[in-house]
Amino acid sequence: MSTHAYNIRKASRRARRSSRNPVRLPHLDIELTERCDNNCIHCSINRPPQDAQARARELTASEWKGILSQAADLQALTVRFTGGEPLLRDDFEDIYLHARRLGLRVVLFTNARNLTERRADLLARHPPLEPVEVSVYGMRPATYEAVSRVRGSFREFWNGIRRLQTRRIPFIVKGALLPQNVADQDRFETWARTLPRMRRPPASLVLFSLRERRDSPARNARIRALRPAPEAVIACLERHADDNRRSLREFCSRFPSPPSRALFPCGAGCTPSVDAYGKLQPCLSLRDPSWVYDVRAVPIREALARLAPRLRRKTAMRSSYRSRCARCFIRGLCEQCPARSWSEHGTLDTPVRYYCHVAHAQARWLGLLPPGEKAWNVHQPKTRIQRMQSEILHAQPHPSRRRLQTV
Amino acid sequence: MRNLILLDAVYKPSDDIVARTIEGELIIVPLVAGIGDMEDDLFTLNASGNDIWRRLDGKTTVRRIIQDLAKEYAATPDAMTRDVIGLLRELLKRRMLVETRVP
The missing domain is CATH 3.20.20.70 (Aldolase class I)
Structure with a gap:
C-alpha cells in the first residue's frame, strides 16, 4: 500500500452499463x-x-x-x-x-x-x-x-x-x-x-x-x-438558437444513422420499464402487448433475457419504412420509433408523418438538407455530416468554453 | 465524535449508508442527508481502500486489520497504520462508519 493507498472519491453519477452481465439493468x-x-x-x-x-x-x-x-x-x-x-x-x-x-x-x-x-x-x-x-x-x-x-x-x-x-x-x-x-x-x-x-x-x-x-x-x-x-x-x-443549433449539430454528428432495417437501434431493453400493472416493457412508451412480460409471473432477469434477442432480431417489414426510415440519415433527429408508431398506427414500423416533417424541418434548419430534399434520398450522408462537423469546429466556441479559456 | 482512533476499537459501516458492489466496484450510497458535500454524492474506494473497508465488519479491531493488511501488502506496520487510520478518519468524518465497541 502506498501513502495514498486508500482513496475515497465521488463515484460517477452516470448509470452504469454492465459490460459483463448478459442481462443489463443500469x-x-x-x-x-x-x-x-x-x-x-x-x-x-x-x-x-x-x-x-x-x-x-x-x-x-x-x-x-x-x-x-x-x-x-x-x-x-x-x-x-x-x-x-x-x-x-x-x-x-x-x-x-x-x-x-x-x-x-x-x-x-x-x-x-x-x-x-x-x-x-x-x-x-x-x-x-x-x-x-x-x-x-x-x-x-x-x-x-x-x-x-x-x-x-x-x-x-x-x-x-x-x-x-x-x-x-x-x-x-x-x-x-x-x-x-x-x-x-x-x-x-x-x-x-x-x-x-x-x-x-x-x-x-x-x-x-x-x-x-x-x-x-x-x-x-x-x-x-x-x-x-x-x-x-x-x-x-x-x-435559444445558438445553443439549440450547436447541441443538435453535435448530436447529429455523434449519432449518425447508417441505413438499417433494425427497428430497435435505440437501446430499448437496456433501460426497460415496469408499468403500473407489472408489465415489463422495452421502454417507457412501448405498450404493444406482444412486447411486454408480466413480472408477476416471470422474474425480471428472465424477462430481459427473453426480450434482448427479440429486440436485436426485429427488423422492419413494412415497405414504407424500408424505403424511407430505414434509409434516412436523420433518424437520430426524428421522434419516430416503434413505440410512437404503435401508438399512432398500431404497428411498430409505420412511419409517423408528423415526426418525419418535424425532423426534416430541423435538418433544414441545421443546414443538413436543402428545401425539398428528402433525407432518405441523400446518397452521401457522411459528407453532409462531415461538412457540418467542420462547421462546428470552425464555429465560435461555446460561451462557457470561452469563459474557461479566459480563466 | 471522537477524533482519536484507538487500535483496539472496532468499526462497522453506518446504517446511514448502503454499500454496494457494482461491476466489481464498491459504491457507498448515502441513505440520509449530510453524508456528502452535495445531496447527490455517491462515493467509491480504490482497491486498497476496498480491502480496508471489507474488514470493517464490527468484529475485527483496527490493530488486527493493520496486522493483516501489512502482511498481505508486505508493508511496514507504520505505513499501514497511517493508511488505515487515514481512511478511518475520512470515513468517520463523513459519517460512513460507526464505532461498535470502545475498549
Whole structure:
C-alpha cells in the first residue's frame, strides 16, 4: 500500500452499463400508477385519480418492493418513479424508502401537487440523490389550470415547489409548451434561471405523443390539434438558437444513422420499464402487448433475457419504412420509433408523418438538407455530416468554453 | 465524535449508508442527508481502500486489520497504520462508519 493507498472519491453519477452481465439493468423506469390528479389536455397516459378499476389492478407496495429488490440484484443504480402521478399512491413513502434502503438513487417525476410537508420531510431526510423533476404547466393559475383542467391545482403545485425550496431539496423543472400557456414561457424561463439546479433553459415538451394505450380516439384528436406545425417547432428552437443549433449539430454528428432495417437501434431493453400493472416493457412508451412480460409471473432477469434477442432480431417489414426510415440519415433527429408508431398506427414500423416533417424541418434548419430534399434520398450522408462537423469546429466556441479559456 | 482512533476499537459501516458492489466496484450510497458535500454524492474506494473497508465488519479491531493488511501488502506496520487510520478518519468524518465497541 502506498501513502495514498486508500482513496475515497465521488463515484460517477452516470448509470452504469454492465459490460459483463448478459442481462443489463443500469436503470429501471417504474410507473407507479397511470392515475393522475391533473387532467392535462396533452397527456398520453393519464387516467382519472379515482379510477377504481385502474387502482385495483396496480401492483401492491409489496410487489413493487420485490421488483425493486430484483433491480438492485441486477445491479441497477437508479430507478425512476413516474406515472401518472406517483405521489398519488398512499404507499409512496414505503416504496420510496425501500428503494433508498437498497442503495438505489431515485429520479422522481412529479407535478408536486401531492408533495405534502411529510413527504418533503422524507425527501429531505432521505435524499433521492437525483434532482426531483417537476412538470410545470404554467406560471399563473389561469394558464396552469387551462392545461391541467383542475381547479386549485396551481396553488397545490406552487406549495409543493415552496416545500422543496424551504428544505433545499434539489429539483429541476420542465414544461409543456401549449397554446394555453405559451404566454408564460418567458416568465417560466426567467424563474427557472433562478433555481440552483437549472443550468440551462428548461426542457419543454413540444411534440406531443398520442395515447400510448390507444385508448381514446377523442383525446387523440385533441392531442393532434395541439401539435405545433414544423415551422412552429423551429420557432421554439429559435428561442435559444445558438445553443439549440450547436447541441443538435453535435448530436447529429455523434449519432449518425447508417441505413438499417433494425427497428430497435435505440437501446430499448437496456433501460426497460415496469408499468403500473407489472408489465415489463422495452421502454417507457412501448405498450404493444406482444412486447411486454408480466413480472408477476416471470422474474425480471428472465424477462430481459427473453426480450434482448427479440429486440436485436426485429427488423422492419413494412415497405414504407424500408424505403424511407430505414434509409434516412436523420433518424437520430426524428421522434419516430416503434413505440410512437404503435401508438399512432398500431404497428411498430409505420412511419409517423408528423415526426418525419418535424425532423426534416430541423435538418433544414441545421443546414443538413436543402428545401425539398428528402433525407432518405441523400446518397452521401457522411459528407453532409462531415461538412457540418467542420462547421462546428470552425464555429465560435461555446460561451462557457470561452469563459474557461479566459480563466 | 471522537477524533482519536484507538487500535483496539472496532468499526462497522453506518446504517446511514448502503454499500454496494457494482461491476466489481464498491459504491457507498448515502441513505440520509449530510453524508456528502452535495445531496447527490455517491462515493467509491480504490482497491486498497476496498480491502480496508471489507474488514470493517464490527468484529475485527483496527490493530488486527493493520496486522493483516501489512502482511498481505508486505508493508511496514507504520505505513499501514497511517493508511488505515487515514481512511478511518475520512470515513468517520463523513459519517460512513460507526464505532461498535470502545475498549
